[in-house]
Amino acid sequence: MNTVSQEKIKSTFLKKLLKELIKRGAPNSTIKQTLDEAAGSLTDYISEMDLKNLESLEQNFGTPQQFCNEQMIEFNRDGYLAQLFYNVIFSLSFLTIFGFGFSFLTFWEFIYGHALSIPSAEALMQISSGINGLLGTLFCLNVLVWILNRYFSKSLSTYDLRNRIQNKATLGIYWYLVLICVSMFSYLYSKVGFLLPFVWKQNMKFLVIEGLLRWLLLLFYLSTTAILYTIKYVKNNSAKLRKENRTYLIDSLEGLVFVFVLISFVVPQPGIGLLVILLGISTILTNNVTVKTWLLGVTSICVQFGVLFRNLIFFSFDFLGVDRTSIIFGVKFTLKGNEEKEWYAIIVCIILILLWTISCILIFKRENKKYRLKFGFRKVGKQYISVILIFLVGVSLLGSQPQETTLKIDFMPEYDQINDLYKINERVWIPRKGKIYVSFYDYVSFTLWDYDSNGSVVNITNIVVNGSWQVTWQNQGESFKSFFKQGFFSSLAAPTVFVVEREEYNVTQALWYFVIEAKSSGILEYHSTILEYLSTVLREEISIIIPSMSYRWVAQISWFPFYLEPIVVGFILSFLLIDFDTKNQIKSRQRSKGRES
Amino acid sequence: MNVDEQENPLLKAWKVQLSRGLLEFLVLVLLENKRHGYDILQTIRSLFPRSEPPLSDGTIYNILTRLKSKDLVSMETVLFEGRMRRYYCLTKKGKQLQQEMIDEWTNLNSSVIKALEMYSLI
Numbered sequence: 001m002n003t004v005s006q007e008k009i010k011s012t013f014l015k016k017l018l019k020e021l022i023k024r025g026a027p028n029s030t031i032k033q034t035l036d037e038a039a040g041s042l043t044d045y046i047s048e049m050d051l052k053n054l055e056s057l058e059q060n061f062g063t064p065q066q067f068c069n070e071q072m073i074e075f076n077r078d079g080y081l082a083q084l085f086y087n088v089i090f091s092l093s094f095l096t097i098f099g100f101g102f103s104f105l106t107f108w109e110f111i112y113g114h115a116l117s118i119p120s121a122e123a124l125m126q127i128s129s130g131i132n133g134l135l136g137t138l139f140c141l142n143v144l145v146w147i148l149n150r151y152f153s154k155s156l157s158t159y160d161l162r163n164r165i166q167n168k169a170t171l172g173i174y175w176y177l178v179l180i181c182v183s184m185f186s187y188l189y190s191k192v193g194f195l196l197p198f199v200w201k202q203n204m205k206f207l208v209i210e211g212l213l214r215w216l217l218l219l220f221y222l223s224t225t226a227i228l229y230t231i232k233y234v235k236n237n238s239a240k241l242r243k244e245n246r247t248y249l250i251d252s253l254e255g256l257v258f259v260f261v262l263i264s265f266v267v268p269q270p271g272i273g274l275l276v277i278l279l280g281i282s283t284i285l286t287n288n289v290t291v292k293t294w295l296l297g298v299t300s301i302c303v304q305f306g307v308l309f310r311n312l313i314f315f316s317f318d319f320l321g322v323d324r325t326s327i328i329f330g331v332k333f334t335l336k337g338n339e340e341k342e343w344y345a346i347i348v349c350i351i352l353i354l355l356w357t358i359s360c361i362l363i364f365k366r367e368n369k370k371y372r373l374k375f376g377f378r379k380v381g382k383q384y385i386s387v388i389l390i391f392l393v394g395v396s397l398l399g400s401q402p403q404e405t406t407l408k409i410d411f412m413p414e415y416d417q418i419n420d421l422y423k424i425n426e427r428v429w430i431p432r433k434g435k436i437y438v439s440f441y442d443y444v445s446f447t448l449w450d451y452d453s454n455g456s457v458v459n460i461t462n463i464v465v466n467g468s469w470q471v472t473w474q475n476q477g478e479s480f481k482s483f484f485k486q487g488f489f490s491s492l493a494a495p496t497v498f499v500v501e502r503e504e505y506n507v508t509q510a511l512w513y514f515v516i517e518a519k520s521s522g523i524l525e526y527h528s529t530i531l532e533y534l535s536t537v538l539r540e541e542i543s544i545i546i547p548s549m550s551y552r553w554v555a556q557i558s559w560f561p562f563y564l565e566p567i568v569v570g571f572i573l574s575f576l577l578i579d580f581d582t583k584n585q586i587k588s589r590q591r592s593k594g595r596e597s
Numbered sequence: 598m599n600v601d602e603q604e605n606p607l608l609k610a611w612k613v614q615l616s617r618g619l620l621e622f623l624v625l626v627l628l629e630n631k632r633h634g635y636d637i638l639q640t641i642r643s644l645f646p647r648s649e650p651p652l653s654d655g656t657i658y659n660i661l662t663r664l665k666s667k668d669l670v671s672m673e674t675v676l677f678e679g680r681m682r683r684y685y686c687l688t689k690k691g692k693q694l695q696q697e698m699i700d701e702w703t704n705l706n707s708s709v710i711k712a713l714e715m716y717s718l719i
Contacts, residue, residue: 036666037659037662037663037666038655038659040662040665040666041655041658041659041661041662042658044634044658044661044662044672044683045634045654045655045658047680047681047683048633048634048635048680048681048682048683049635049654050680060653060654061653061654061655061658062653062654062655062656066653066655067653067655067656067659070617070653070655070656070659071659072614072617
């Protein structure tokens with residue numbers, strides 16, 4: 001009998017056996033053991049007995065029901081309900097990720113379409129940092145798929161139909177995320193692509209570079225994981241290789257954490273901290289802990305702490321007078337006044353490191369493992385991993401610089417009855433020094449027809465906002481204004497005027513970019529006078545991009561890394577040189593040395 | 598319902614537990630010499646001719662797979678009359694376990710006989 005039909009008989013029997021085991025409410029550990037043993041027995045039995053079909057197999061080998069009886073697996077109602085619940089959770093966990101990605105694609109235009117129709121530094125900044133955490137979300141979904149796949153692969157037998165389904169779903173989701181990333185990237189850049197050359201010429205190159213690096217690095221990461229998983233999937237589907245129970249690069253926690261830690265520099269979103277915790281829990285649940293895993297966990301927590309701490313320092317200057325909110329390892333903190341938020345981060349970080357260490361020690365004790373530190377290069381076969389990692393370290397380091405942040409301020413003009421005009425007078429204290437990038441624009445929204453203040457119909461195609469604007473900068477401690485720029489709304493000329501056609505309204509907007517050299521913290525002032533104001537909406541927005549670190553640490557060279565990056569990157573690189581031996585490995589090496597001598 | 602009918606399921610379950618519990622021990626004993634799967638199966642069937650439920654082939658092959666996965670038994674494949682035949686034999690670890698099981702069985706057996714003799718039940 002050929003191998004193909006043997007495999008078919010075997011797989012049909014195993015499917016029936018799985019159904020019977022679930023019906024009997026057996027726990028997953030029993031199902032896994034029973035299926036693995038049955039598969040091994042069937043391989044030996046079928047090849048030895050030369051059986052032609054399933055009926056003759058069941059007649060001699062025994063039916064799945066008989067097989068369960070022989071293994072003393074009894075019917076258990078509670079177990080059956082637990083199995084049903086497990087299968088529902090199993091299906092939902094993958095469907096949710098699919099659904100989440102789908103909702104992104106469907107509602108993208110609806111939610112963000114309008115925001116992107118305003119071609120400003122704000123829109124560009126949104127794309128650079130990944131609109132409302134899109135980059136972080138895609139990365140998180142990718143890691144969640146990895147965690148789920150790892151958990152289900154560990155708890156289900158390779159002969160379990162559910163395991164095959166989850167492998168197919170994982171493959172689909174990996175490529176699905178790549179597809180979303182490519183679509184979003186193309187969509188966003190096609191929307192603001194025309195703005196890129198203009199912004200580039202305005203000494204705001206970093207916005208373009210930083211944004212592109214973030215997207216490309218994420219795309220690289222998503223594609224790499226998808227390709228690595230596809231390799232594993234294809235090889236695992238080959239019956240010959242399945243027996244070997246090989247481990248693949250995608251299974252390497254080490255590799256994932258390296259990329260994970262590095263990306264958290266590039267995408268320092270609050271959700272990343274939560275993922276560090278999820279990754280740790282999943283590692284503990286799957287019991288795949290070594291000393292290296294423990295060190296990687298501590299590194300991840302410390303890096304998250306570092307990124308958070310840096311953000312906390314920046315936001316500790318409450319210059320907008322709002323409650324300061326931040327998310328520390330998934331826990332949201334809203335603090336007022338002079339509360340020391342940094343202490344919350346430190347306490348949470350110490351507790352996490354302690355919990356992680358205790359869990360790892362407990363697992364070591366249970367598995368009776370002892371480790372010894374060993375210095376030296378990895379095996380030659382694994383050198384290509386090192387090359388990939390070093391490349392990632394370099395790219396991520398670039399991607400994480402410079403540390404800029406944006407501040408958006410909306411103004412609604414106030415009516416001055418005495419002079420019959422609309423005014424805006426705003427003062428913003430900015431506690432930073434270095435290059436401050438300011439872009440501002442007025443935003444006029446109107447329907448197809450409108451009336452002016454005299455009640456006459458306005459021709460919307462020739463609308464002109466009459467008035468003037470003025471932007472000044474004054475360094476703290478100086479009596480004079482070091483920066484002064486003014487202009488008229490009516491003097492706008494292409495290419496700074498954009499008209500974007502929308503279904504319900506039109507938007508006209510003007511753009512100005514300034515680069516202010518701030519020697520210290522200071523005050524940015526904006527004054528505008530609008531002589532003619534329509535009954536419809538007129539809003540003015542200033543988008544200020546300031547160097548977030550410059551208050552305490554002035555970045556003399558904008559692309560030079562700060563203190564945190566070299567430490568972490570150095571630590572990560574040291575992992576390439578360090579290895580750990582278990583007690584058994586030490587013994588076997590000593591034995592082989594003895595034989596050689 | 599008489600007492601025999603009430604006790605019958607218990608007796609049945611006890612017999613199943615006893616015979617199935619001894620199977621691994623028997624397989625290890627029979628593997629004192631190198632044997633192939635079907636040979637082991639036939640020998641056990643001849644030792645338990647009235648086994649209830651009847652012993653299916655899968656049970657013995659499953660025990661052999663389990664022992665193999667625990668490195669208690671090793672296997673070699675030989676082509677015999679155009680078919681693959683797998684021969685099983687004890688590993689060092691298996692031999693050790695076999696001896697421990699024999700010792701345990703001897704002690705248990707003598708204790709049971711002693712208890713039965715105490716009340717002249719045999």
